[in-house]
Amino acid sequence: MKTLHVTAAIIIEEGKVFATQRGYGEFKDGWEFPGGKIEDGETPEEALRREIMEELDTKVMVGELFDTVEYDYPKFHLSMQCYLCQVKEGDLRLKEHENAKWLDREHLFDVDWLPADIGIISHLEKKLS
């Protein structure tokens, strides 16, 4: 099975995490952390800065690795590195996603997360106060 190498941003402000809803493709309408595939020659951090600029018109500072997700979808294996990020410049404008929400601990499970993300949401629950 092929492996997709993906990197995603966990942006937390005032106890809330930024979640986005996919606007197209196989997983349309599912909720996720913004990010995308790592291209050849990129570090995960470089890929993440590029993806967040493409998707949200925003510069982020990529901080520590929060979690790595390994998940088998029917058609591929997902290996996803999720980094804590901070907004440096920009206002998280949705260019590709159809919706976004800031979720606090009590509302983390209110949206329909992509299947691979469930484990990390439980991990996040512990982090958000």
Ligand SMILES: Nc1nc2c([nH]c(=O)n2[C@H]2C[C@H](O)[C@@H](COP(=O)(O)OP(=O)(O)OP(=O)(O)O)O2)c(=O)[nH]1
């Ligand atoms: N960005 C992101 N992708 C996720 C998450 N959870 C999850 O299963 N995925 C999956 C969905 C996709 O199959 C894959 C990410 O690929 P993508 O399609 O967003 O990557 P990309 O931006 O490079 O896409 P594209 O240019 O091919 O449209 O990872 C998540 O939280 N964030």
